Structures are given as structure tokens and as C-alpha cells.
Amino acid sequence: MDHLITFWPIFKRLIVYLIPFKKKFIIALFLLLSGSIAEVLGPVLISYFINNILSKHQLHLKIIAFIITIYILLQIISVFLNYFQSIFFNKIAVKVINKIRQDVMDAALKQPISQFDSQPIGQMISKVTNDTEAVKEIYDTVVPTLFKSVTLIFIILFTMFTLEWRMAIIALCILPIIVTIMFIYQKYSTPHLRSVRSYLADINNKFNETINGMNVIQQFRQQKRFENSIKNSSEQHYIARMKILKLEGILLRPLLSLVSALVLCNFILLFSYFQIGAFEVGLLYVFITYLGRLNEPLISITIQQSLLQKSIVAGERIFSLIDSPRQKYGNDKSTLNSGKITINNVSFKYKNCTKNTLKNINMTINSNSFVSFVGATGSGKSTLANLLMGYYPIKYGTIYLDDKPIDSISHCILRKHILMVQQDPIILSDTVFANITLGREASEEQVWKILDTVHLSSLVESMPKGIYSILGEEGNNLSSGQKQLLSMARILIIPPKILILDEATANIDSETEKLIQQALLSIRNKSTLVVIAHRLSTILESDAIVVLKNGKIVEIGRHEALLRNKSVYYKMYKCQSNKN
Structure with a gap:
């Protein structure tokens, strides 16, 4: 039966x-x-x-x-x-x-x-x-x-x-x-x-x-x-x-x-x-x-x-x-007034994993500050970025955004005020205009101004239909650097309260890296910047550099101070400097 x-x-x-x-x-x-x-x-x-x-x-x-x-x-x-x-x-x-x-x-x-x-x-x-x-x-x-x-x-x-x-x-x-x-x-x-x-x-x-x-x-x-x-x-x-x-x-x-x-x-x-x-x-x-x-x-x-x-x-x-479980969000639809982040005793492990990826993370990131997270592969940097985005429920500890628990904030507010630029940005098989606006209201003039800011205007002008030119599937007619600059252009339509860059400069050349840094300057005073960095040269101007090792914070401070400590960060920086 x-x-x-x-x-x-x-x-x-x-x-x-x-x-x-x-x-x-x-x-x-x-x-x-x-x-x-x-x-x-x-x-x-x-x-x-x-x-x-x-x-x-x-x-x-x-x-x-x-x-x-x-x-x-x-x-x-x-x-x-x-x-x-x-x-x-x-x-x-x-x-x-x-x-x-x-x-x-x-x-x-x-x-x-x-x-x-x-x-x-x-x-x-x-x-x-x-x-x-x-x-x-x-x-x-x-x-x-x-x-x-x-x-x-x-x-x-x-x-x-x-x-x-x-x-x-x-x-x-x-x-x-x-x-x-x-x-x-x-x-x-x-x-x-x-x-x-x-x-x-x-x-x-x-x-x-x-x-x-x-x-x-x-x-x-x-x-x-x-x-x-x-x-x-x-x-x-x-x-x-x-x-x-x-x-x-x-x-x-x-x-x-x-x-x-x-x-x-x-x-x-x-x-x-x-x-x-x-x-x-x-x-x-x-x-x-x-x-x-x-x-x-x-x-x-x-x-x-x-x-x-x-x-x-x-x-x-x-x-x-x-019928499978949906992503759960809170009901608080009030806007975020600042980009302040408070991480209170957060531990996290992925499903089917026995060890914690993050262990007792505690720190406060002030609004409109520039904070970077560095560490070896598997240290928990990207996991922390995903938690800040609200992608995973937090069972141990709490993350506060603008002094509100992240699990109380509604989906629309999270997606409006927290954005991420990833290492491999997704490019839609659509027009340049549609890829930048993503359904948000924006004029052609505003899009062209943003393209100037991210130094893509000359590229788009060379395309057959300008901003209405169709990009190939997954942006296969763009270089890795151009994809990253395009993803930065998306951010500039409506600057968020919190912007996360998850290894966004890992796969690009130094020239494109400088262009991205210039684009970041345009929103530096409007957004809290959280940068997950592999290339340390991109974070030298950070207000604070957080060093993770095996899911724990082992160092925190400015670039010069961390170099004077001659500990984990010092070794990472010297290693990359010698390679260069």
C-alpha cells in the first residue's frame, strides 16, 4: 500500500x-x-x-x-x-x-x-x-x-x-x-x-x-x-x-x-x-x-x-x-541608517562538515570604514563574507548590521543595502545596459557616467549598439578585468551601505586593479568597504586589516602596525613581495 x-x-x-x-x-x-x-x-x-x-x-x-x-x-x-x-x-x-x-x-x-x-x-x-x-x-x-x-x-x-x-x-x-x-x-x-x-x-x-x-x-x-x-x-x-x-x-x-x-x-x-x-x-x-x-x-x-x-x-x-526549506529572512523592513557591522562571538560550520570554519569571531566595523580580511586558503574569509550577506543562518553567535540582528532584517533591505563583488562575476546574456541596471531604474546618461567612472566607456562605445549591445553568454566576449569593472558599475547605480569585495582582484592584472581602486574611491565615503583579499597590495590603505588563520582572528591592525609585529601578516606580505 x-x-x-x-x-x-x-x-x-x-x-x-x-x-x-x-x-x-x-x-x-x-x-x-x-x-x-x-x-x-x-x-x-x-x-x-x-x-x-x-x-x-x-x-x-x-x-x-x-x-x-x-x-x-x-x-x-x-x-x-x-x-x-x-x-x-x-x-x-x-x-x-x-x-x-x-x-x-x-x-x-x-x-x-x-x-x-x-x-x-x-x-x-x-x-x-x-x-x-x-x-x-x-x-x-x-x-x-x-x-x-x-x-x-x-x-x-x-x-x-x-x-x-x-x-x-x-x-x-x-x-x-x-x-x-x-x-x-x-x-x-x-x-x-x-x-x-x-x-x-x-x-x-x-x-x-x-x-x-x-x-x-x-x-x-x-x-x-x-x-x-x-x-x-x-x-x-x-x-x-x-x-x-x-x-x-x-x-x-x-x-x-x-x-x-x-x-x-x-x-x-x-x-x-x-x-x-x-x-x-x-x-x-x-x-x-x-x-x-x-x-x-x-x-x-x-x-x-x-x-x-x-x-x-x-x-x-x-x-x-x-517544498524544500526556503531561505529565511526577518520581517524588519526599516532601512539601514549606517553601514556599522558588529560580529559577536560567531562560530560556523558547513553542513556535513565536522569542524568549524569560523571560531568565536568578535569585532566591530564602523560605518564607512575600510576593513580587509586576509589569510591562507580555507581560513574562513569567504565564509565570513557569505554570513555578512545573510546567505547562511547563524546558529552560534550574532551579526548585527546597524545594531540590528541580521536574522531580523528583511530580504529586500539586505539586498538593497549589502552588495558583493565576487571573484568570478556573473554576466548575463543581455545588453550592457541591462547587465548594469539589473532591473533598477536608471537613465542612459547615468549609465554612461558610471561607465566613465569604471573606465569602460571607450569599450562600450566601440560596440555596435553601445550600451544596448548584447554581451555573449557569461560575458565570453569580455576579459576577466572587464567583467570585474562591469560588476563594479552595477554597484554604482545605487551605492550600498555595505560593499563586500570577495577576492575581486585575484584574477586581474595590476592595471585593472588600479581602475577598481579608483572606482572604490567614488563610494568610499558612502559605504562600508569589506574586502576579502588575496593580493595584499590592494589593501594597504585599509583602516583595519584582520588576519584569519584556521577560522580564528590572530591579528588585527593597520598595515604598518602589522608589519612591525612581524607575525602572520608580516610573513604573508614578505612572501608576496619576494614573489613580485
């Missing part, structure tokens, strides 16, 4: 998405029902023709013409009604899937950053694309097909019982067999379907990883290893898919066709057992025709069972993302 426990809540939740479209859905069901009735009435006319005209050799041309006309009209009406119901169902399906995709993307955008530390991006993409497409089949294929099939079954059985109840009882025996087959199929196919969706997501993730890391793969000649990795995942997907196909091959059409053949044999036996005249030839024709038509909806129901299971498994994966 476990498969039913997981099946029904997900199915009902997917059906809830139809509520905004219930009027169109009812119209589509009515069209489908009318088309099914028109389709079923055809054999009744043929039966009348066989029993009352053909068998009695009373060939009245007007009656024959009338029967043919009505029969053709019924078929035409059935075709048109089925066409329009299909259009209605597909329109509803597309709108529902758009809503589900919006919900999935909304959930993805509000995921805690920690989720992206452990969840492969390809799997999340698979949920937004492949899984939503699988769910779409519920609305445009499964539901209408099931409704039509069930309607046809009831109409056919009703007509059978009206014409001859004994033969109808024999036909009715097929139903419990079909229900049993459906439950058996559902029980054994669900685990394999979950495996198929999981392997497909794994394939997407590996393709994503391969494409993004193509330079490294080719440089170190790892093509064969990645090819084998994708090949292995594809083989696992193939094996799981074949198991489902084998189940379908055994439990669906062949078995159902066998059951229908047995019922047909019983019809023939019953027809031959009774005396001549007990059953008319037309009646046998109707029952044989209806049996064939009864067989198809029953097979359709069982086949839809397979599609339904795929959709439910996909829905299960989608709702696991939608």
Missing part, C-alpha cells in the same frame, strides 16, 4: 492546478463526452441496418441513404468534437505547466545557498525541464484519455445491457481483470520509474558539467573519462527503461488482448449455444464491434497508467523542490 500512500497526495496536488481553468476543463470534458457518444452510436445504426434491412432483403434506398447520412454525420461530429476537446486540453496543459514551472523557479530562486553547495545544478535543471514535461502529460493526455476511456466503457456497457444482458455480463468480466493488472503494473513499475527519472537527471548534470568544464577536460585530455561516465549513466537509464518496457510488454496490450480474445470466444459459444432466432446477426455484430471498442479504452487506461506513473514520479521530484 506504500505506493498508494505516495501516489494519491501527489496526484491530488497536481489536479489542484486545474482549479483556475475549471470552466475550460468542464467544456473540454463535455466536448469529449459528446464525441464519445457520437462514436458509440455508429454500431447501433449498422446493427439496425443488418437486422431490419439487410437480413430481410428490404432494400429501401431512402432508409439506407438516411442511415448512411446519419452514420457519416456521427463520425464527422465525433472527429470535430474530439479535435476541439484536444485543443482545449492542450491549452490548459500548457498554462498549468507554465504555472508549475513558475512555482519551481520561484522555489529554486528562494533556496538557501547551502542547497546549491550539495545539489548538482543539472538535477535542478532536470526538474524544471524534463520533469515538468512529464507532468504535462497528465493534463493533455492522461486525464482526457482516462475520462474518454471510462466514458466509452460505461456507454458501451449500458448499450450492451440494453441490447442483451447475458452477453453484457460476459463482457463485464473483463473489468476486474483489468483493475488487477493495473494495480500489479503500478506496484512493480514505480521503483523503476523513479530510477529512470534519477538517471535522466544524472545524465543532464553530467552534460552540464562537461560543457561548463570543456576547457579543463580538453586541456588534461579527460574526454574519454567523461565520455565513459556519461555512457555508464546512459546504460543505467537504458536498463531501467527496459525493465519498464518488459513490464508493459507482459502486463499491458498482450495480456489484455488475450483476455479480450477469451471474452470473444465466450460470445461465439453463447451465440451458437442458443437456438436459432434467439440472437440476431446484427446483435452479434454490435457485441463484437463493442468488444473491440471496449478493448481499446481498457488498453488505453492501462497504458495511461504508465504515463500517469511517470508523471507522478516527476511530480514527486518537483514537489520535493517546491
